[in-house]
Amino acid sequence: MGRIYLDHAATTPPDPRVLDAMWEVYSAHWGNPSSIYLEGQDAHRVLDEARRTCAALLGAAPKEIVFTSGGTESDNAAIRGAAYGQRARGRGDHIVTTQIEHHAVLHTVEQLEREGFRATYVPVDGEGVVDLGALEAAVTPETAVVSIMAANNEVGTLQPVAAAARIARERSPKVVVHTDAVQAAGAVDITPAQLGVDLLSLAGHKLHGPRGIGLLYIKNRTPFQASMLGGSQEKERRAGTENVAGAVGLARAMELAWGEREARGEHVRRLRDRLLFGVPERVPDTVITGPLDPAGRLPNNFSCCFRNVEGESVLLALDLADVAASSGSACTTGALEPSHVLTAMGIDADLAHASLRLTLGHQNTDEEIDRVLELLPAIVGRLRALAGG
Numbered sequence: 001m002g003r004i005y006l007d008h009a010a011t012t013p014p015d016p017r018v019l020d021a022m023w024e025v026y027s028a029h030w031g032n033p034s035s036i037y038l039e040g041q042d043a044h045r046v047l048d049e050a051r052r053t054c055a056a057l058l059g060a061a062p063k064e065i066v067f068t069s070g071g072t073e074s075d076n077a078a079i080r081g082a083a084y085g086q087r088a089r090g091r092g093d094h095i096v097t098t099q100i101e102h103h104a105v106l107h108t109v110e111q112l113e114r115e116g117f118r119a120t121y122v123p124v125d126g127e128g129v130v131d132l133g134a135l136e137a138a139v140t141p142e143t144a145v146v147s148i149m150a151a152n153n154e155v156g157t158l159q160p161v162a163a164a165a166r167i168a169r170e171r172s173p174k175v176v177v178h179t180d181a182v183q184a185a186g187a188v189d190i191t192p193a194q195l196g197v198d199l200l201s202l203a204g205h206k207l208h209g210p211r212g213i214g215l216l217y218i219k220n221r222t223p224f225q226a227s228m229l230g231g232s233q234e235k236e237r238r239a240g241t242e243n244v245a246g247a248v249g250l251a252r253a254m255e256l257a258w259g260e261r262e263a264r265g266e267h268v269r270r271l272r273d274r275l276l277f278g279v280p281e282r283v284p285d286t287v288i289t290g291p292l293d294p295a296g297r298l299p300n301n302f303s304c305c306f307r308n309v310e311g312e313s314v315l316l317a318l319d320l321a322d323v324a325a326s327s328g329s330a331c332t333t334g335a336l337e338p339s340h341v342l343t344a345m346g347i348d349a350d351l352a353h354a355s356l357r358l359t360l361g362h363q364n365t366d367e368e369i370d371r372v373l374e375l376l377p378a379i380v381g382r383l384r385a386l387a388g389g
């Protein structure tokens with residue numbers, strides 16, 4: 001057996017069908033879509049086709065799709081764009097988000113606070129589900145932007161985005177609602193109309209598409225100020241020569257992910273459930289993090305903490321045994337900080353340091369899960385013995 005890749009929340013191997021579509025663009029449609037001559041018009045047509053495909057899959061109009069460089073840029077552009085767009089219309093300077101967002105959202109909101117906006121970070125419960133009562137209390141008529149992720153990247157919790165959007169609009173009718181759907185895209189229904197959102201971010205490389213491309217859905221008439229300034233590409237909402245091959249790759253990856261969603265979901269859910277039930281059975285003192293009900297989490301997400309071990313050591317041992325996995329911890333300025341997500345869920349720092357996240361893809365097999373279920377008890381047992389625990 002070769003390497004076992006179980007970190008699909010970090011990135012996914014590109015689908016060969018996506019690469020074929022991109023190769024075709026690089027070799028035959030390489031013109032600049034802004035040029036007026038034939039090569040430019042040709043590239044423009046290909047870009048338009050990609051935009052129409054993405055829009056149709058999201059139930060949106062093509063002009064509501066802006067191509068970006070990925071999830072981080074979409075989140076930054078969405079929140080900054082809406083905050084400044086709203087302020088220009090005198091619609092308040094308050095932003096509401098949650099404590100467990102990705103840093104692409106949190107650091108953007110923190111920067112906006114330094115620029116004079118106010119922010120409230122809504123807490124979550126022990127399974128990482130946003131507290132809708134706290135959200136209701138946080139939103140006031142001065143609230144200009146609400147940002148709530150569709151699914152969490154560490155523990156896989158699916159958020160009640162539609163309910164949050166409804167509550168936000170009751171309290172602040174002109175509020176702009178954004179969702180970070182980077183992890184949820186392709187796994188669950190993220191139709192903006194269904195979720196009731198004005199802005200939605202997603203990234204190609206989490207969907208077996210290419211790196212360096214993402215999109216931001218911007219509902220027609222949503223107040224929005226561009227962050228990237230320069231040429232008039234993307235209807236002046238994102239300057240810069242368009243990544244046509246990336247856009248085509250993203251459209252193809254979305255088409256495949258949407259079309260194969262049920263089959264992929266069923267497969268990863270079954271493998272994931274083997275981990276969800278198998279790991280605590282085999283490894284004593286395993287604490288599952290995120291929703292215990294498998295229906296409340298992304299179908300491909302397994303996450304847990306092991307008492308009395310260092311999460312990084314588990315990852316290194318897994319890597320030596322040819323398994324690529326991840327933890328919830330982020331390494332900041334050389335010090336290993338416990339994950340802000342696990343901390344917000346009320347998990348103490350010691351336990352949060354011992355986290356493991358396994359995120360599956362449709363290419364994973366039962367044999368690979370067998371191998372992980374065999375390896376983990378031995379690895380955790382050995383590390384605990386070494387630590388004298």
Ligand SMILES: Cc1ncc(COP(=O)(O)O)c(C=O)c1O
Binds near residue numbers: 070149214
């Ligand atoms: C929920 C979420 N939002 C945003 C991002 C950032 O996306 P990108 O790496 O494409 O910039 C990620 C990446 O892990 C993510 O999981």
